[in-house]
Amino acid sequence: MGDHITLRFDSDRAYVTLDRPDKHNGLTLEMLRDLVAAARAIDTRDGVRAVILSGNGPSFSSGLDIAAATRNPLAIVREFLPRPWRAPTPSRRPAGPGAGCRCP
Numbered sequence: 001m002g003d004h005i006t007l008r009f010d011s012d013r014a015y016v017t018l019d020r021p022d023k024h025n026g027l028t029l030e031m032l033r034d035l036v037a038a039a040r041a042i043d044t045r046d047g048v049r050a051v052i053l054s055g056n057g058p059s060f061s062s063g064l065d066i067a068a069a070t071r072n073p074l075a076i077v078r079e080f081l082p083r084p085w086r087a088p089t090p091s092r093r094p095a096g097p098g099a100g101c102r103c104p
Contacts, residue, residue, distance in 0.1 A: 005034035007041060012049040014042045021057025026065030029075055 001007050004020040016038050018025035027035075042048055055061050069076060 001038055002030050002034040004028070004031050005038060007038045009045065009048070012047050014038075014045070014048050014051045016042075016051060016053045018053075018055040018061055021055075021059070023065055024059035024062035025055040025057065026062045026068070028065050028068040029072070029079070032076065032080060 004018065004025075006015075006017045006019055008015045016035070018027075018031070020026065020028075020031070042051055064076075
């Protein structure tokens with residue numbers, strides 16, 4: 001991962017940490033790319049049953065870092081907003097609370 005995202009594995013868990021506490025873990029384009037890379041790395045690893053996403057410092061995340069986004073505002077739109085002609089790549093694992101559980 002990059003300078004502001006860490007990924008580690010412990011048993012059947014993956015830990016992703018936003019590490020930009022001086023900016024309250026405000027997301028930059030690079031961090032968004034690193035989060036996608038982390039998700040792909042987790043998806044390819046067998047045995048991961050839970051992903052814990054946390055933020056280093058006093059805040060989890062302030063959201064998008066507006067100061068960083070204003071340098072190239074269209075880059076995030078072009079890269080991360082879905083296009084009508086491109087379907088998202090499905091994960092091979094279910095997502096969400098209780099995913100994969102049967103309801104009686």
